[in-house]
Amino acid sequence: MEREWMTGGTAAVDGVMIDELGDVRRAPGTRVRAAVDGPVALAVVGDCPATAQEVRDALPAVRAGRWGELSRWAGSYWVVADDGRHRFVCGDLAGIRAVYYARGEERPQWATEPRLLGRPLVTDLPYLAARLAAGEHHWPHRSPYEEIRMVPGGFGLLLVPGAPPRLIDISGIEPVDDLREGADRFGRTLTEAVQHRVRAAGGVVGADLSGGLDSSAAVMLAAEAGDMHAVTYTDGYTSGEDMAFASRVAEHTGIAHTVNMGADEQLPFSFPAGQPTGVEPVLEAAMFAMDTSYLQPVRGLPLHLTGHGGDIVLDASGSCWVRLLQEGRRRDAHRQVVAFARLRNTAPGPYWKALKEGAVLGRVGSLERAAEALERGPSTPEAAVAGWSWCRLGAGASWLTGYGRHQVAALLRQAARDQQPELADEFDQWAALRAVGASARGWAPCGGILGIRPVYPYLDNRVVRAAFAVPALARRGLVAYKPLLRAALPELPDWLTSRRSKGSFTAQRIAGLARHRDQLDDLIASSPLADGGLIDPAAVSTSLAQAARGQSTTVIADLHQLIVTCWWLTRQTTKREVAAC
Known part of the structure; x- marks a missing residue:
C-alpha cells in the first residue's frame, strides 16, 4: 500500500467508489476488496482470499463496531473500516502488515510506513539501545523513530475525531483444552x-x-x-x-x-x-x-x-512452566522441567531456579529488577541458563555506558507500567x-x-x-x-x-565475524549509538574478538543484533546527508 492517512475526500479503489475511505491510497497492483453501504465502508488490502461478497457480508460488523471480526479471513492483509463516526485500521496478527501512527496537529494520522506520516524521522537511539540490552518485546507499541508509534500485532487502531487514538484487542483466541x-x-x-x-x-x-x-x-x-x-x-x-x-x-x-x-x-x-x-x-x-x-x-x-x-x-518456550507455577501447579512444573532437562543432558537445578524466580517476580518485578541492576553499575553478561526469563540482560547490557544504562533503565521502568499479559506463556x-x-x-x-x-x-x-x-x-x-x-x-x-x-x-556467524572483524569494529565505533554515548565501542570490540575466535558463543546473538542495528543506523544517517545535499 502506497499511503494511508486521514484527510477526508472520495476516490476510486479498483474501480469502486468508497465514500469516506477515499483517503486510502495504494500502490499499483495492490489487491483490494471493498464494499460500501451508505456511510459504512470496508476495504481489505493485501493477501486475502475473501470474495467481494464476503467483504459485503462483513458490513454489519462494521456498523456494529465489532472490529475483531474483520480480521477473521485467511491470509495477511490490512483492514480499513469506517462506520461514519469511527475509522478502524488493523494489520495482521504477526505485524507483517504494519500500521504506524502519530498525533497530528489537527487529527491522528496513520500509515503503513513511517515516512508516509509526513514528519521528520528521528531515530530513537535510547530505545534501540534498550532493545539490544533487554530484548525488543517490552515495547510492542514503539517504533525506531521518536514520536511514531506502531500498532502491536493482535491489535487494531480506532480513530475518532477529537479523541486520542485507541488500541483495540482483536486477537480473538478461542482456547481449546488440549x-x-x-x-x-x-x-x-x-x-x-x-x-x-x-x-x-x-x-x-x-x-x-x-x-x-x-x-x-x-x-x-x-x-x-x-x-x-x-x-x-x-x-x-x-x-x-x-x-x-x-x-x-x-x-x-x-x-x-x-x-x-x-x-x-x-x-x-x-x-x-x-x-x-x-x-x-x-x-x-x-x-x-x-x-x-x-x-x-x-x-x-x-x-x-x-x-x-x-x-x-x-512450539512454545519454558514460559509454559512458569505459567504452571503462576497457577500453583508446582509439582507438575517440576516434573516436566526435570524430564526436559534430562532428555537434553542438562542439569535441571539452574533451569528450575530461573523459572521459579520468574514466577515469583512476574513481569513487572523482573523489569524493575533489571532496571535496578543497570542503575547500580556496569553489567556482565548473564550465564547462559536454559530457563525462560521475563527480562534477561544479555551481553548488550554489558556494552552500555553509564549514560546508556540509565537511559535503558528508564525505558524498562516505563515498560513495567505498560499493559501487557501477566501470564508468562x-x-x-x-x-x-x-x-x-x-x-x-x-x-x-x-x-x-x-x-x-x-x-x-x-x-x-x-x-x-x-x-x-x-x-x-x-x-x-x-x-x-x-x-x-x-x-x-x-x-x-x-x-x-x-x-x-x-x-x-x-558456526557460520562465527566465520562471518572473523572474516569481517576489522570492518565491523569500525562500523560499531563510528555508529550513532557510540557517537551518542550509549555504548562503549572498546567493550564491544573485546566481545567481538572473543566471538570471532569461537571463545564466547553466548554473545553471538547480541553481537548480531548490535551489528545490524549499527549498519542500519549508519545507512539512515547517510541517506539524510544525501538528501540534504
Whole structure:
C-alpha cells in the first residue's frame, strides 16, 4: 500500500467508489476488496482470499463496531473500516502488515510506513539501545523513530475525531483444552493457508527448503497443490543433517530442487553495496549476500513459500512452566522441567531456579529488577541458563555506558507500567510472534530487490489463532519435537515428524565475524549509538574478538543484533546527508 492517512475526500479503489475511505491510497497492483453501504465502508488490502461478497457480508460488523471480526479471513492483509463516526485500521496478527501512527496537529494520522506520516524521522537511539540490552518485546507499541508509534500485532487502531487514538484487542483466541482437540483444526487451517496460495499462483512456485520441520512440511503440503521449485543454501559451516533432510523431502515430493553451495563471500555481515535498508533493523540484513546467491534460481516466480514463523506456532518456550507455577501447579512444573532437562543432558537445578524466580517476580518485578541492576553499575553478561526469563540482560547490557544504562533503565521502568499479559506463556508467545513478524516485514525490501515475493503461511491470521488456541504447555514437546505438527498432519512421513534436532547457523556467524572483524569494529565505533554515548565501542570490540575466535558463543546473538542495528543506523544517517545535499 502506497499511503494511508486521514484527510477526508472520495476516490476510486479498483474501480469502486468508497465514500469516506477515499483517503486510502495504494500502490499499483495492490489487491483490494471493498464494499460500501451508505456511510459504512470496508476495504481489505493485501493477501486475502475473501470474495467481494464476503467483504459485503462483513458490513454489519462494521456498523456494529465489532472490529475483531474483520480480521477473521485467511491470509495477511490490512483492514480499513469506517462506520461514519469511527475509522478502524488493523494489520495482521504477526505485524507483517504494519500500521504506524502519530498525533497530528489537527487529527491522528496513520500509515503503513513511517515516512508516509509526513514528519521528520528521528531515530530513537535510547530505545534501540534498550532493545539490544533487554530484548525488543517490552515495547510492542514503539517504533525506531521518536514520536511514531506502531500498532502491536493482535491489535487494531480506532480513530475518532477529537479523541486520542485507541488500541483495540482483536486477537480473538478461542482456547481449546488440549492438543487433540485443536490439532485437526490447525492441520486444516495450515493446509489451506499453503495450498490456496499455490493454486492461485497459476504457475511454478518457489520455496525455501532448509531441511527443518517447518519448511519441509510447507513444501510437502504445497507439492500436493501445484508445481514447485525449492532452493536450499549450504556451505562448509551449515548442518549436514539439514541438507540430508532437504534432499530427502525433494526426492519424496518429486519437486525441482536447487542446492546452492555458498562460499566465503556469502558469509554473514558483508553488507554488500546496494543492499536495501528498510524501516527498521532486522537480523536478516546480515544474510543478504547469502540470500542473493541461493534465491537466484527462483527469482521472478509468482510467490515464494517459506517456513518462517513455524517455531512460534508449532512450539512454545519454558514460559509454559512458569505459567504452571503462576497457577500453583508446582509439582507438575517440576516434573516436566526435570524430564526436559534430562532428555537434553542438562542439569535441571539452574533451569528450575530461573523459572521459579520468574514466577515469583512476574513481569513487572523482573523489569524493575533489571532496571535496578543497570542503575547500580556496569553489567556482565548473564550465564547462559536454559530457563525462560521475563527480562534477561544479555551481553548488550554489558556494552552500555553509564549514560546508556540509565537511559535503558528508564525505558524498562516505563515498560513495567505498560499493559501487557501477566501470564508468562501468553506474554511470550505474542512477543515471539511480533518478533518474527518484524523480521518478515523488515526483509520485504530485500525481497523486492531480489525479485522474490515471500509468503508466510505459518503467520496467517487463522493459522496463528488455531495454534494459540492450543495451550502452550501442549505445544511444548518433551519427547516429541513440535507435537502439534505431528498431531495435526498425521499424513506427513514419520521420518520427518519424528526428527528432534534443529540446525544452527552459529558456526557460520562465527566465520562471518572473523572474516569481517576489522570492518565491523569500525562500523560499531563510528555508529550513532557510540557517537551518542550509549555504548562503549572498546567493550564491544573485546566481545567481538572473543566471538570471532569461537571463545564466547553466548554473545553471538547480541553481537548480531548490535551489528545490524549499527549498519542500519549508519545507512539512515547517510541517506539524510544525501538528501540534504
